[in-house]
Amino acid sequence: MPSPAGRSAKDFFRPLAVGAPEPLREIPARPSRAIHFFDPSNPKMAAKVPQLTGTVDVLLGNLEDAVRADNKVAARESLVQIASSTSGLGGPDGSAQLWTRINSLDSPWVLDDLTRLIPAIGDKLDVVMVPKVQGAEDIAYVDRLLAQLEAKAGLDRPILVHAILETARGVANVEEICGASPRMQGLSLGPADLAADRRMKTTRVGGGHPGYLVRQDPTTTSDGVLGQERPTYQQDLWHYTIARMVDACAMHGIYPYYGPFGDISDPLACEDQFRNAFLLGCVGAWSLHPSQIEIANRVFSPSVEDIRHARRVVAALNRQGGDGTGAVMLDGKMEDDASLKQCLVLVELAEQLAAVDPKLKEIYDAIELTDE
Ligand SMILES: CCC(=O)SCCNC(=O)CCNC(=O)[C@H](O)C(C)(C)COP(=O)(O)OP(=O)(O)OC[C@H]1O[C@@H](n2cnc3c(N)ncnc32)[C@H](O)[C@@H]1OP(=O)(O)O
Ligand SMILES: O=CC(=O)O
Numbered sequence: 445m446p447s448p449a450g451r452s453a454k455d456f457f458r459p460l461a462v463g464a465p466e467p468l469r470e471i472p473a474r475p476s477r478a479i480h481f482f483d484p485s486n487p488k489m490a491a492k493v494p495q496l497t498g499t500v501d502v503l504l505g506n507l508e509d510a511v512r513a514d515n516k517v518a519a520r521e522s523l524v525q526i527a528s529s530t531s532g533l534g535g536p537d538g539s540a541q542l543w544t545r546i547n548s549l550d551s552p553w554v555l556d557d558l559t560r561l562i563p564a565i566g567d568k569l570d571v572v573m574v575p576k577v578q579g580a581e582d583i584a585y586v587d588r589l590l591a592q593l594e595a596k597a598g599l600d601r602p603i604l605v606h607a608i609l610e611t612a613r614g615v616a617n618v619e620e621i622c623g624a625s626p627r628m629q630g631l632s633l634g635p636a637d638l639a640a641d642r643r644m645k646t647t648r649v650g651g652g653h654p655g656y657l658v659r660q661d662p663t664t665t666s667d668g669v670l671g672q673e674r675p676t677y678q679q680d681l682w683h684y685t686i687a688r689m690v691d692a693c694a695m696h697g698i699y700p701y702y703g704p705f706g707d708i709s710d711p712l713a714c715e716d717q718f719r720n721a722f723l724l725g726c727v728g729a730w731s732l733h734p735s736q737i738e739i740a741n742r743v744f745s746p747s748v749e750d751i752r753h754a755r756r757v758v759a760a761l762n763r764q765g766g767d768g769t770g771a772v773m774l775d776g777k778m779e780d781d782a783s784l785k786q787c788l789v790l791v792e793l794a795e796q797l798a799a800v801d802p803k804l805k806e807i808y809d810a811i812e813l814t815d816e
C-alpha cells in the first residue's frame with residue numbers, strides 16, 4: 445500500500461533526485477532544547493549570533509512571520525552571510541545547529557528562499573522549518589525540491605524538514621505529515637496561527653487564558669447552607685494538540701516541540717508551559733528572546749532529582765537479576781519493566797545532553813546514589 449506521500453515502501457528511502465544524498469533511516473537525537481529565533485535582517489539580532497552559538501542548541505534564521513515584507517530579501521541574504529562567517533554554527537560538527545524557517549508555501553518568497561539558501565549554505569543548514577503545513581502533499585513538494593537542489597549543489601548529507609502544526613487541517617493530518625518523508629525531523633506547535641485558523645477567541649502567542657477554566661461545584665454545609673468559596677482552575681488550551689503531536693511524532697520516530705511563548709515579561713508562565721510540554725514528551729521549545737534560552741535549557745534537561753531516582757531504579761532492577769525484568773520495591777513503590785523504561789528515557793536524554801553541555805555533565809556526574 446502506498447504511503448500517504450504516495451510512495452511504496454520499497455521507494456520510501458530512495459533519493460528523490462539523481463545524485464541527491466541517501467535519506468537517513470533514523471533521525472539523530474541531537475539536543476534541541478531551545479530553537480532560538482532571530483531575524484537575520486535585524487542588525488542587532490544578527491550581531492548577537494556569534495555569542496549565542498555556544499549557549500543554545502539551535503539557532504534559527506527566521507524568514508517568515510515577524511520579518512517585515514520589505515525585509516524578506518535582506519533577511520535571506522543576511523542569513524547566507526551569517527551562516528558563511530560564523531564558526532561553530534551548523535553542520536554535523538557545529539556547536540549549535542543551524543535551522544531556517546522559510547516563508548509559507550503559498551508566499552511569493554519561498555521558492556527563492558530555497559533556491560538561494562541550499563546552494564549557498566546547504567552544507568551548514570541542518571533543518572528547514574516549513575510553516576503552515578496542511579498535509580503530506582506540502583512535505584512531498586519540499587522533499588522533491590530539496591533533493592533536486594541538494595543534487596545540484598553536490599551535498600552529501602540530506603537536509604531535514606520540520607513542520608509547524610498551525611492549521612486545523614494540519615492537525616487533522618498530523619500522522620500523515622509526520623510519515624510523509626524520511627526527512628521529517630519533527631513538529632512544532634504554532635499556537636498563534638493555529639488559534640486564528642481555528643477561530644479561537646484568544647489574542648495571545650501561546651500560553652494559557654484566564655477565561656479557560658473549570659469551577660468547583662458549590663459546596664453545602666450539613667445545615668444545607670450554600671458555601672461562598674468556589675475555586676477555579678485554569679486549564680491548558682494546548683493540551684489536546686500537544687498530545688496528538690507527541691503521539692504522531694513517537695509513532696514515526698521524530699521529535700515534538702512546543703513553539704513560541706510570546707509573553708517575554710512572564711518567565712514563570714513560560715517555564716510552566718515549557719515544563720508541561722516536556723512532561724508530555726516534547727524535547728524542546730522556541731526561544732524568541734535571549735532570556736528564554738536559559739528557561740528552555742533548564743526545563744528540557746532532566747532535573748538532578750529525576751536522574752538520581754532514574755539511576756536508583758535502574759540499579760535496583762539490575763541488582764535483582766540484571767536483565768531489567770521483574771519487580772522491586774523502592775521507597776515503598778513498586779518498580780518494574782515499565783517504570784524502568786521510563787527511567788531509561790531520562791537517563792538516555794541526560795547522556796545526550798551531557799555530551800554537548802559540559803556544565804550539565806559535571807552536575808549529572810556528581811549525583812550520588814545512596815542505596816549501594
Ligand atoms: C507568533 C508566531 C511566531 O511566528 S513566533 C516567531 C517569530 N517571532 C520572532 O522570531 C520574534 C523574535 N524576537 C523579537 O523580535 C524580539 O525579541 C522582540 C520580541 C521584538 C523584543 O525585542 P526588543 O524589544 O529589542 O527586546 P530587548 O530590548 O529586551 O532586547 C535586548 C537585546 O537583545 C536583542 N534581541 C532581542 N531579541 C533577540 C533575538 N531573538 N535574538 C537575538 N537578539 C535579540 C535586542 O536586539 C537587544 O539588543 P541590544 O542589547 O540592544 O544590542
Ligand atoms: O508560528 C508560530 C505560531 O504560533 O503561529
Ligand SMILES: [Mg+2]
Nearest residue numbers: 509610634637
Ligand atoms: Mg505561525
